[in-house]
Amino acid sequence: MRIRSWAAVTVFTLFGMALWQVQARQANVVAAASRGSEATARDWPVYNGGVNGDHYSPLTQINRSNVSRLKVAWTFDMHEKGGLQTNPLVIGRILYAYTPSQKVIALDGATGKVIWTFSPEMPGGQPTRGLSYWTDGKESILFAGALTNLYALDPATGKLIPTFGDQGKIDLRKGLAEGDYTGVYLAPTTPGLVFKDMIIVGFRAPEEEPALHGDIRAFDVHTGALRWTFHTIPHPGEYGYETWPKDAWKITGAANNWAGMSLDEKRGILYAPTGSAVTDFYGYDRAGDDLFADTLLALDANTGKRIWHFQGVHHDIWDRDFPSPPALVTIHRDGKAIDAVAQTTKQGFVFLFDRANGKPLFPIEEKPFPASNVPGETTSPTQPIPQLPLPYARQLLTADMLTTRTPEAHAWAVEQFKTFRSEGQFIPFSVDKQTVVFPGFDGGAEWGGPAIDPRTGVIYVNANDIAWTGGLTATKTSGNAGTDLYQHQCSMCHGADRKGSPPAFPSLVHVDQRLSDAAITSLIHDGKARMPAFPGITGEKLDAILAFLKTDSDAMNTGKGNSAQKISAESSARTANTTLSSKSELGGAEAATARYHFTGYRKFLDPDGYPAIVPPWGTLNAIDLNTGKYLWKVPLGEYPELMAKGMKATGSENYGGPIITAGGVVIVSATIYDRKIRAFDSRTGKLLWEYELPYAGNATPATYMIDGKQYVVIAASGARNPAGPQGAAYVAFALPQRT
Known part of the structure; x- marks a missing residue:
């Protein structure tokens, strides 16, 4: 789907009328939107809102008619610099979150006042996107990842729970390598998922060797004891072992779940997407499809046993990890309700499957792609391409799509483009020649993930839409x-x-x-x-x-x-x-x-630092998963200095996802350069409200209710734009008191 101007983009808004058909189905699926108890409806108790990953809240106090009146309710400035990507938890009156140095903080959700702070042994600068909370109604545990450790904290005090692991923590590197593991890196970037009395975890791993095995593991919430393990790089006798060279599991790393997971609690099925195996860009030592790298896994949450799987990229040499937890949804076909799981990708695809058996709910074709000409590399002859929905990011960069921002920038881009290989998706890298990756290494979709309205089956996904290049060179x-x-x-x-x-x-x-x-x-x-x-x-x-x-x-x-x-x-x-x-x-x-190595991640930016292609550079998309049709598509993000020169609605890079509420608003921040948080009408994509934050809101918001007042909170930080304001803060919004 090629979009060359915003005149074309705005055509998508005409699909807004189709939303009335979607809403006609809404009365039949209201029950699916139920979030359990009244307390759960008020809270934001799980990363991204719920274990089903849908980013949805049933709260309605803030709605289409009044969202424009939102005002800052409180701000908590951490007086730290660095990145902040946290989607906070809110349970009762307490908001749990991180600071950029990986301190865990508990704030009063109504005032932003500090209740307690927990500092790990050493400060860290790794991204920490959220926490996990377990309770049986009598006792509760807050789980926090920092550096290589998983900590168990008392939610009331922030104190370590000494009966868990080694005096309140477990080193997640243990058991993932033979011999000494202390010289290898691991980071629990995305929070673990709680199921019954277990916490199930993945982790971030290096892109190069040495890297730990990407095993998905479940630990006892009380003791930290290992309950089960799933080998993402199969051992002898396990399904998928033959898709690797013999004994690859002994020395190959990654294929890890860094993006997080989702859960069908009723069925007890865990959905875990994985990333690529190392090394990312030259697979000379891992001939084969490399299961279960780049795979959406459906596992028995009780035992870790595989139920079904779908590999999104065979023998990945483009770093096309599944970037976010999948979202669960119930769609409607021919009068029947189908429980489904939706997975977004960096390529700009949405894959939709029957939740129970993995059957694709839209056709997926294995299409042929060119073989690599790099010695030692053996690429897969085909890759899976969904036929619906159409991609939410452009797929092929051509000469007529180069920037026209200025004549000088255009001329520069033309000369650069002549040196590239640009043939679309899944083109193997060449030696000493740059190949276009479009959308880039950062998506398409990214770690923020999509939001889904369970009442309508509409998915809302924000996407990057800029080009990068990559290549190989001799070692x-x-x-x-x-x-x-x-x-x-x-x-x-x-x-x-x-x-x-x-x-x-x-x-x-x-x-x-x-x-x-x-x-x-x-x-x-x-x-x-x-x-x-x-x-x-x-x-x-x-x-x-x-x-x-x-x-x-x-x-x-x-x-x-x-x-x-x-x-x-x-x-x-x-x-x-x-x-x-x-x-x-x-x-x-x-x-x-390793005869060849990667030349480095390179954004295709013009000499002034702007994307060297025509907009849109970032979008927010609404897709009806019942039909696979787009309802609307709008630009997301601006460059203030370009706006001042009359270049509006360009879109920009964006990191962090949206949320959707029963009040009919999609709330998203994510954009880097304008530092805004925005609310859109879920039916039409119309912008209803925006506010400029002190720093960029590169995180997913949360919404909750305390004392009858609904709040929206966003983590903001300046790390992704060194030229902008530096710092970190949580900013909460609410409707003003009526007078």
Whole structure:
């Protein structure tokens, strides 16, 4: 679906009339919107609102007729800098959330006043998107992930519960690797899902080796004891083992559930999407489809046994992880109600399945795609493409879609585009030539996930719609430990030239002039924002990388530089290829070493930093899952400086998802540069209200009721736009008191 101007985009609003047909079905499915007890209806007790992942609230006090009157009710400024992606929990009167340094805080939900604060042993900078809450009506436990640990806290006091694990915490790395696991990174980015007396968890893993096995695990909420494990990289005798090289499970990592999960409580089915296996972009050592990487898994929540699965990308070499928890919905076909599960993707697809058996509810075709010409790489001959709904992001970048913002920007884009390979989805990367990835590595849809109105079966999904590029280049071992270590572990994000792709991937050129050795070491060991931690880089390796970062750019690729880098050739080879050499038995000569590596994530931005293609650059979409038809599509986000020049409604990158309420409003923030939170009419996409936040609201809102007043709260922070205001705060809104 190609959209070349907003004249075309606005055509989608004409589909608004079809919503009246959707609403006619509403009376038949009101029961499906029930959220249990009255207390549950008032609260926001689970990440994204409920275990079904629908981002829905049955509250109606804030509605289409009065949402324009929303005012700030309270603000809690954390006086910290960094990213904040948390969707808070609200239970009773208490709001539970994180700060950018991974402190857990409890606030009065009506006033924003601090009740208690819990600080983990060490501050962290990893994204923390939410918490988990368990109760049996008599006792309660709050679960918080920070760094590599899962903590069990008393919700009333914030104190550790010492009977859980090791004095209140468990190290989630245990059991995911043979031998010493302490030098490998893991982060519980998205909260675990509570089922009965278990908490089921996934985690974020590195994009390169070494990476831990991506097992999905359930732990006892009281003791922290392991209850079950599902191997996402199958062991011998397990389903899917044959889709990998022999014994791949021993040495291959990731295929992890970092995006979160959803649950059909009645059936006891857990829905867990997974990401790609390492390494992300060159699959020389993992020939085959690689189940269960890039897979939507339906597991028995009691035992962890597989019920059904769907692999969205076979042998992924594009980092096309499933980015968010799926959302459960009941749709209607031919007078029948069908319980379904909807999964959004970075590619811009919505996959819809029968919840019980995995049967596709819209046709999915296995379409052929070109083979890779990179030595050692064997791509899948086909990939699954849904026929409905149509993609919510553009799929093919052509020359007539290049930016026209200024004549100079257009001319620059034309020359750049001539050097790219641009043929649509699932085109294998080439060596020393950039291939267009569109929508980009950050979607399409992202980790915020969609909202679904259970009364109508309409899904609301915000999407990025800009182009990135990627490619491969030959691996050259220089004999210089710092150079080789940077190439193997760092160049994927920061580029071979250390220039990165700001702001997401900052430049490391002259980083030693901005940060001390101690500060750089802290970033390496603990990570921050999108950067994973590398706790295994210590001793000689750490000295070598610190020395490398102090070399000038001309010396970078020559092996020249500070004498501190000149450690033995044996140590250098060990540093650069520790995990690669152990894989030589898996695939013969081609697999003996990583002959090629990724050139880095590159956004296709013009010299002024704007997307080098025509808008829309970000959208909010409403799709009727009963029919697969679009109801409306509107731009989401603005660039204030472009607005001032008359370039309006461009859309922008956006991170964090929407919520939908029974009051008929879709509330979403997500946009980076205008820092706004917005409310739209769920029927038509009409903008009903907007407010400029102190920082960007790159998170999913929550809504709840205390003392008869409905609130909407959003986490705001400045990390994704270094040029904008820096800080972090929770901002809550409510209707003004009537006089």
